Amino acid sequence: MRSYTKTVLLLSIFILGLMISANAQEESEIVDVSSYQDEAQKIIDAALADEEAFQKLTYFVDKYGHRLSGSETLENSIDWILKEMQEQPFDNVTSQKVMVPHWVRDEESATLVSPYKRDLPMLGLGGSVGTLENGVEAEVLVVENFKDLKKKAEQAKGKIIVYNVPFTSYGETVQYRYRGAVEAAKVGAVASLIRSVTPFSMQTPHTGNSAYEEGIKKIPQAAITVEHAKLLHRLQKMGKSIKIHLSMDAKILPDAPSRNIIAEIKGSEKPEEIVVLGGHIDAWDVGQGAMDDAGGCFAAWEAVMLMKELGLKPKRTIRVVMWTNEENGLRGATAYRDMVKENGNLKNHVLAIESDGGVFEPRGFGFGGTDKGYEIVSKIGTLLVPIGADTVNRGGGGADIGPIMREGVPGMGLLVDHSRYFWYHHTAADTIDKLDEEEYQKCIATMAIMAYVAADLPQRIPFGN
Incomplete structure (x- = not known):
């Protein structure tokens, strides 16, 4: 009888130990972003003080204008971006070849x-x-x-x-x-x-x-x-x-060569894990594609450069991607998915962030992923209260990150005040004068804070839907 009682007692202690261990593990996974408040404010202040960011976007769309897949203008614009990036402190700048549709309006x-x-x-x-x-x-x-x-x-x-x-x-x-x-x-x-x-x-x-x-x-x-x-x-x-x-x-010509643009800063502790952010660099053959989507591409680019300028060194790699051919084919998005699947990096994608709804006053993000992932990004979102971009809704993503999201990569789409977006969408009126410099700067800060903290937290955003 004593032997039985002793066995039960030892078993109870063992189970209690497992419970305490599990609780301790759960406690250790509680998301705490309070230590990032100072860094988040520094990002906001730096973004709002940076007048060159909007000037660069303005120069780009004024010079290159519409950038439809297959056009010489698109490829010239990609050349210019790659040259600019190679002169900046990225750890890696490259392009990915993609064959794209070539439709001509005439x-x-x-x-x-x-x-x-x-x-x-x-x-x-x-x-x-x-x-x-x-x-x-x-x-x-x-x-x-x-x-x-x-x-x-x-x-x-x-x-x-x-x-x-x-x-x-x-x-x-x-x-x-x-x-x-x-x-x-x-x-x-x-x-x-x-x-x-x-x-x-x-x-x-x-x-x-x-x-x-x-x-x-x-x-x-x-x-x-x-x-x-x-x-x-x-x-x-x-x-x-x-x-x-x-x-x-109008005529359809044979597919033409184009490129995705890829640039990254390597993570200090977990360089194999990646937070990707960006937009699509192609645009319809009317207007300047300033809102749709040069603004989204450049906001992602500026967000990462802001981190470098502030000396922030995230644990994980942060990668900027400007996808080609979103408007009439999504060839760039599918090629990127195929590439990361083939090289085994798909499951190393911790988070994908896309801006393709205009760079107007930011409101926050829409998130597509697990409940635990939503809990983590919602906590990060609280750091965006100072600029009113702290909303994080369930359900979100984007056309270009869609292919990797369907494979299980958590994804987010930047939410902005979209009340005027469809006034100019796919028209000759999508020009730089429709954007506001301060709103654009806030979009840069919003994307920078979400990407940086997601790349630096001890917890990884869980893979899967």
Whole structure:
């Protein structure tokens, strides 16, 4: 009996020891960012005092302007960035070769010829086929959505379909840009025009990528302004016969070589573990791509250089990536994913941060990852209270980090005041004057603090979804 009691007692002590050990381990994993408050404030102060950052972004977009995949301008802009980075104190600067789509807009126009003549501001949609040499002239059928198109299918044959679909959200409305031509071709239309995907317009057409479907005839597709989509709808409701002449010299050339830009500072203790941040360096062939997405790329670049200037040495490696071909293919993003999978570095990616929503007043981040990961980044977010960027929501990421996030890498997308973003998105109005210097500086500080602390904490953000 005594032997049994002794065994039970020893077993109880053993179990108690395991519990104490587990609790101690759990306590040791509690996230404490209080020691980073001074460094976070130094980053904020330095970012807000740096006037050269906005000047560099301004010089870049003024000099290189639009940078569509396959263009000489894009490749020249990449050359310039690589040269600048190689003169800075990065530990490694390189590029990754990527073959990208090469779509060329060339000359294009849309003209209302009946019931009266009027030029219609327009932009062909990325990937669209061109018209015949003399263009396409046909009667117009205005529809309000795909359901309305199916309802009017018998009237659509031989017509130019105009989708007058109001903006609700980008995710919902963009389907008309992406699939509009496919659905129009299914009912025998000869071309597809969409109301630009925007909540606000000043006669500004918005471009963007579109798609075709195997087995469905490819017809030209373009965007017209909100104002003219509404006009055409009014004319149709009045019973007028509407006719448009559409001319597009768009063509698809063979894939062209481009590059992802990669630069990093090595971690002091765990250099094999990586925090990656960046955006996409390509832009549509209108405007300057200042907001979408040179600002995001340069904010990430400046964030890392800020750490170097302040003498901050994170335990893990911080890597800046400027992905190519986000706008019309995501070839850069998939090539980066394939590269890190092949070299075995995928699971060493501790966190991926993307800025591709404009560099307006920062609000914080959206996070995609585990509950424990969310707890860690939320704690880091508290360091951003001084600039009002401390919000950390569940659910977030970005198009370019999407491929590695789907493999389990935790990801974050920079959240900003996006109230004006879709006013300028994919238009000739995406120019440097739409950005505010102080807001841009705050975006740099926001990305720098999140990246630095995530790279320096004792705890690693857990891999997985």
